Amino acid sequence: MSDARFTVLDTIRRQLAADPDIKPELAESPEAAYARIPRDYQRAAALDHEEILELFYDRLRDYDSELIFTDEAGIPAAIAQAMRDAGETLLLVPTGVPQSWLPTQGLGILRDEQLTTSALEQPRCVLTGCTVCVAMSGTIVLEHGAEQGRRAATLLPDHHLCIIRRDQVVETLAEALGRLTHLTAPITTIAGPSATSDIEMTRIRGVHGPRRLTAIIL
Amino acid sequence: MSVRVGHTAEKSAFPILAHEILKDQQTRRNVRHATDVIRAKRALRVEEMPDWQELRTAAHAIKTHTLLHLPHYLQQFEKNCIAAGGQVHWARDADEANAIAIRLIQAAAKKQGTSIAEVIKVKTMTSDEIGMNSALEKNNITPWETDLADMIVQMGNDEPSHIVVPALHKNRHQVRELFLEHMKLTELGTEAEDLTQAARHYLRKKFLEVGIGISGANFAIAETGSICVVESEGNGRMCVTMPQTLISLVGIEKVIPKFQDLEVFLQLLPRSATGERMNPYNSIWTGVEPGDGPQEFHVILLDNGRTRMMANVRERETLNCIRCGACLNVCPVYRETGGHAYGSIYSGPIGAILSPQLNGMQHSRSLPYASSLCGACYEVCPVKINIPETLIHLRGKVVEQDQNSITGMFSQEGMGMKMAAHLFEHPRQYEAAQRLARTGQGLFEKDGKLVNLPGMAAGWTQFRDLRALPQQTFREWWKQNKRNKA
Numbered sequence: 001m002s003d004a005r006f007t008v009l010d011t012i013r014r015q016l017a018a019d020p021d022i023k024p025e026l027a028e029s030p031e032a033a034y035a036r037i038p039r040d041y042q043r044a045a046a047l048d049h050e051e052i053l054e055l056f057y058d059r060l061r062d063y064d065s066e067l068i069f070t071d072e073a074g075i076p077a078a079i080a081q082a083m084r085d086a087g088e089t090l091l092l093v094p095t096g097v098p099q100s101w102l103p104t105q106g107l108g109i110l111r112d113e114q115l116t117t118s119a120l121e122q123p124r125c126v127l128t129g130c131t132v133c134v135a136m137s138g139t140i141v142l143e144h145g146a147e148q149g150r151r152a153a154t155l156l157p158d159h160h161l162c163i164i165r166r167d168q169v170v171e172t173l174a175e176a177l178g179r180l181t182h183l184t185a186p187i188t189t190i191a192g193p194s195a196t197s198d199i200e201m202t203r204i205r206g207v208h209g210p211r212r213l214t215a216i217i218l
Numbered sequence: 219m220s221v222r223v224g225h226t227a228e229k230s231a232f233p234i235l236a237h238e239i240l241k242d243q244q245t246r247r248n249v250r251h252a253t254d255v256i257r258a259k260r261a262l263r264v265e266e267m268p269d270w271q272e273l274r275t276a277a278h279a280i281k282t283h284t285l286l287h288l289p290h291y292l293q294q295f296e297k298n299c300i301a302a303g304g305q306v307h308w309a310r311d312a313d314e315a316n317a318i319a320i321r322l323i324q325a326a327a328k329k330q331g332t333s334i335a336e337v338i339k340v341k342t343m344t345s346d347e348i349g350m351n352s353a354l355e356k357n358n359i360t361p362w363e364t365d366l367a368d369m370i371v372q373m374g375n376d377e378p379s380h381i382v383v384p385a386l387h388k389n390r391h392q393v394r395e396l397f398l399e400h401m402k403l404t405e406l407g408t409e410a411e412d413l414t415q416a417a418r419h420y421l422r423k424k425f426l427e428v429g430i431g432i433s434g435a436n437f438a439i440a441e442t443g444s445i446c447v448v449e450s451e452g453n454g455r456m457c458v459t460m461p462q463t464l465i466s467l468v469g470i471e472k473v474i475p476k477f478q479d480l481e482v483f484l485q486l487l488p489r490s491a492t493g494e495r496m497n498p499y500n501s502i503w504t505g506v507e508p509g510d511g512p513q514e515f516h517v518i519l520l521d522n523g524r525t526r527m528m529a530n531v532r533e534r535e536t537l538n539c540i541r542c543g544a545c546l547n548v549c550p551v552y553r554e555t556g557g558h559a560y561g562s563i564y565s566g567p568i569g570a571i572l573s574p575q576l577n578g579m580q581h582s583r584s585l586p587y588a589s590s591l592c593g594a595c596y597e598v599c600p601v602k603i604n605i606p607e608t609l610i611h612l613r614g615k616v617v618e619q620d621q622n623s624i625t626g627m628f629s630q631e632g633m634g635m636k637m638a639a640h641l642f643e644h645p646r647q648y649e650a651a652q653r654l655a656r657t658g659q660g661l662f663e664k665d666g667k668l669v670n671l672p673g674m675a676a677g678w679t680q681f682r683d684l685r686a687l688p689q690q691t692f693r694e695w696w697k698q699n700k701r702n703k704a
Contacts, residue, residue, distance in 0.1 A: 004308040008470065008521045009289045015528035022286055022531075030287040034475055037279045041272035043481070059495070114509065117426050117460070137485075137496035150510035151459040151501075155452065174481040183442050183477050184302055184504040186511060189484075191496035194452035198367035198383055199390050200248075201255035202410040207366065207418055208425065209452025209499060 045171035052135045052171045057217075059138025063192030064205065065213040072218055075163065076103040079127060082161055082214045083107055092123040092157055094149030101127070101163065112153050126157040126210075132176045133169045139191045140164070140215075143182055151186050159212040160190075166218060221523040222312040223347055223576045224377070229561030231584035236559040245387045249379070249556040252386035253547040259493025260544060260598070267489070276482045278602035281538035284475055285528065291440040291473045292519065298443025302505025304515045312348035315520050319350060319465055320357045322516055323430055326463040327359075330429040334360065337465075338424055340447065340457040341365035342434025343541060344467050346378060346563040347576075348522060350432075361432070362424050364453035366417050373400045379557030379565065382491045382543035387556050421453070431461035431512065435468040436540065437483060438517070441476040444504040445517070448487060450497050458501050464512035469520050471537040483540060486600035490542035523576035532611040536571050538601040545595035545605060551588055560585060567595035571608045579615055586612035630674045649693075656687050 016026060025033060045052060057067060066085075070078040080103040083091060090108040102109055110123050129147040130140050140162060142148045147163075154160055170176050180187070194209030205211060229235065239245060264270055284291055296306045307322075309315035327335040337354065339345065339361050351361045351372070363372040367385035371378050373396045378384030385393070393413055398406055401420050406412060433454065437446040445466050447454045458464055474483070480502075488497040506515050527533040546552045546566030557565030562573035562582055570589055573582035586609045595605040620626030641648045662668045668684045670676065678684060 002308055004310045004314060004521075007310055008308055008519070008525060009292065011521075011525040012288050012292075012470075012528055015525055016286065016288075018529040019531065019534075025286050030283075030290045030475070033283055033287065037276060037283060038272075039276050039482075041269040041276055041482070041485075121426065134496070139496045144507075144510060151455065152511070155455050155459060172481075173485055174478070177478055177481050180477075184444065186504075186507050187500075187502040188455065189496070189500040189502075190498065191494070192498050194450065194498050196366050196414055196451045197255075197492065198365070198370070198385060199393055199410040199413055201252050201383070201386070202390075204410050204414040207414055207451035207453065208364075208421065208456055 042172060043174035045175060047135075047171055049166075053166060053169055055171070056133060056135035056138065056169045059135065060213075060215055063138055063213070065192070065215055068214065068216045070216060070218065075101045075216065075218070078216045079103055079161060080106060082216070083125060086125065086159055086212070086214075088125045088159065090123045090125070091161075092120070092126040092153060094128055094147060094153055096146030096148070097127060097129070098147070112149060117152070117156075120152055120156050123157055125159040125161060126153055127161045127163070128154055129163045130168065132179045133164055134173050134176045135169055135171050137173065137191055139173070139176070139189050141176055141180070142188045142190070143180060144186045144188065145182075151188060154188070154190075155209060158206075158210050159214070160210045161214045161216060163216050163218065220311050220313050221576060221578065222349060223523070223573055223581070224349065224563040226562045226573055226577055226581040229581075232559055232561065232588040233584065235561055236555045236588075239555050239559050244389070245556055246554065248387050248389050250553060252380075252383060253553050256383070256493060256543075256547045260490060260547070261493075263489040263493045263495060267485075273482055273486055274600055274602050277486055277540075277600060278538065280474060280479055280482060281601050282535070284473060285471065285534055285537055288470065288473070288528075291475055292470060294440040295438050295443055295473050296519075298441070299505055299517055300443070302443050304443065304505040304517055307516060307518045309518055309520050309522070311522050315348050315467065315518050315522070316350055316353035318518050319432070319467070320354065320359065322463070322465055323354070323359055324357070326430050326514065330462060332429060334358075335430075336360045336362065336424075336428045337430045337432050338362045338364050338428045338457050338461065339368070339432045340434070340449065340454040341368050341384075342432070342467055343378070343381060343563060344434050344469050344520060345432065348467075348520070350467070362421070362428065364421055364424070364451075364457060365449075366414065366451060366453075369417060369421075370396060373397075377558060378563050380543060380546055381541050381564065381566070381568070384557075387558070425453075425456040425460050429462045431457040431464045433458055433464065433466045435466050435472050435517075436487070437480065438468050438473045439475075439477050439480070439502075440473050442504055444477070444502050446480065446500060446502045448484070448497055449499050449501075450492070450494075452499060455499055455501050458503065459511045461512055463514040463516075465516045465518065467518050467520060469522075470524055471539075487540055487542055490544040490598065490600040523578060526578060527575045530611075532604075532608050533575055535603050536568075536575055536608060538603050539568055539572065540601055541568075542600055544598040544600065548594040548598050550590060550592060550594070560588065567605045567609075568603070571603075571605055571612060574612060574616075579612075579619060583616050583619075586610075586616060634674070649691075652687065652691060656689065659686050 068078045131143040132141045194207045196207045197203045307318045363369045370385040379387040435445045436448045488494045552566040564572045570585040591606045663686045671679045
């Protein structure tokens with residue numbers, strides 16, 4: 001163990017011990033003390049599911065996202081339409097995306113089989129699924145892997161097409177985090193296109209991340 | 219121990235720096251505009267949250283709890299990060315952290331077979347705190363700041379003037395000049411949109427080619443050993459995803475107990491910082507993920523003055539800060555002077571309490587006085603740091619330090635206070651002093667007010683009205699009239 005590690009931890013302990021006001025708290029186990037933290041903020045949903053969905057669509061539109069409503073069988077047609085609207089012909093697809101989602105003709109499909117960075121740079125559109133969405137803030141959460149791809153796949157292409165099932169949409173962030181099952185996987189949350197307000201506080205869409213998002217809602 | 223906080227050791231006191239800046243009308247206009255915009259956006263997004271106060275209370279409780287059990291949570295974080303393939307390093311101060319970073323970068327560059335060592339950086343105030351860029355440059359490592367505002371600051375050889383939007387003191391015309399020069403462009407529009415697109419184009423190649431990334435951390439999660447980086451532009455995602463090697467510099471106070479605690483902080487932070495319901499991107503990662511992102515990951519846990527703030531509740535509470543910058547935007551002092559007057563990369567109300575404490579009250583000692591104690595900062599603070607109380611506490615420490623030093627003991631203020639204490643204890647001498655002052659004040663009296671007083675009293679009369687002493691005190695009047703009546 002390094003000297004620095006010992007010094008830092010030891011100093012913290014000695015400093016805390018020097019404060020007579022916190023003696024009872026220090027004697028307690030961290031778990032017992034943690035359990036007493038007041039959590040009176042909203043954690044559960046307050047709206048019914050239809051209202052939650054409306055709220056989510058509103059938030060997505062607020063971010064200038066495009067929305068396409070369809071069902072499981074309509075996914076290929078929805079993708080074909082989104083690509084046509086964008087004037088694009090090559091679609092990057094993580095290996096975990098089911099074949100049944102993809103249009104069978106008129107579109108070049110590039111499977112991300114450990115593509116090099118320069119190969120990832122070629123397609124301007126990427127298709128993925130997601131893990132859960134937060135209606136209150138219009139946030140899409142990716143746990144990556146499988147049909148959600150590795151992180152670079154949803155970062156380099158300029159246009160992200162995301163398949164969202166209605167039952168993946170929850171009202172609060174607390175509910176969404178509670179639904180994650182693989183906490184140590186890389187996790188990315190996305191709320192609207194990349195943006196900056198660094199110059200004169202003027203909000204500009206599209207800096208380094210994708211500039212367009214199409215949500216395909218099932 | 220050599221704690222360093224940016225360039226605070228070399229900077230003049232706040233009043234001196236502020237005087238200079240107040241003459242710069244352009245900077246003042248820029249700061250005023252930027253803070254007005256963020257304040258309005260924040261207010262809108264906070265008003266729509268009926269449970270805002272409950273969120274603040276929870277955040278304060280989580281942070282307070284974590285600090286009381288910090289050794290436990292730091293070790294838990296370390297254990298889980300290592301188990302996930304990360305490597306954890308500890309640094310007592312700025313020099314130690316920089317030395318670790320340089321060693322790791324040089325080793326990674328060698329392994330990657332690159333002749334010129336370069337790193338891409340995502341906005342981290344902590345790296346400015348320890349002066350990382352100049353330390354890297356001295357060792358022939360080129361740091362590329364990739365946050366738009368940080369890049370503007372770096373190109374201008376400037377210093378950040380705000381915690382969240384470090385270049386808010388520059389307007390787009392000033393930014394355009396910098397870009398034309400540093401990006402070697404011949405043509406460039408003047409709109410924010412043009413400038414942003416130029417930055418995208420300029421940095422793209424760096425993101426794809428540079429093999430080493432440096433980040434800070436908004437949160438380090440003990441339960442999972444994960445790091446969370448909050449951002450808007452996508453440069454953060456680039457820096458933590460594309461390089462083969464990633465180094466995260468993390469202040470020891472950034473640790474939170476559980477993953478689920480993010481449900482509190484990821485609601486408070488974006489609304490407080492930029493007035494958004496949620497910032498465009500959060501990246502959370504744990505150690506190394508095979509086939510996705512950097513395959514070598516290091517965390518540097520940094521003390522640099524933090525541990526010496528832990529023996530007292532007022533000082534410890536400063537470490538609750540999540541660097542949202544809301545207190546800067548509402549501060550009537552910051553809004554006039556901007557950040558550079560504070561002489562520290564941590565400016566505004568939080569800077570006024572954080573900078574001197576990190577420095578062990580050796581530098582930035584004028585900052586606790588750079589406040590009107592109006593309390594607006596406390597009201598907006600998402601983690602409920604009682605900044606006004608802390609400012610007063612620190613003023614007390616400054617005075618105490620002065621009283622115990624030789625120069626302080628014989629300073630005008632020290633002597634004056636001692637004389638006042640003596641007079642207050644001796645009524646006859648006090649009355650004599652009053653009579654003397656009444657005679658002497660004629661020289662400085664104008665329309666019943668004292669102007670241009672000499673010595674340290676000048677500091678008061680320069681900006682404020684001080685009424686002259688009345689010709690008769692109440693006690694004198696009482697003595698006279700009581701006798702008359704009797």
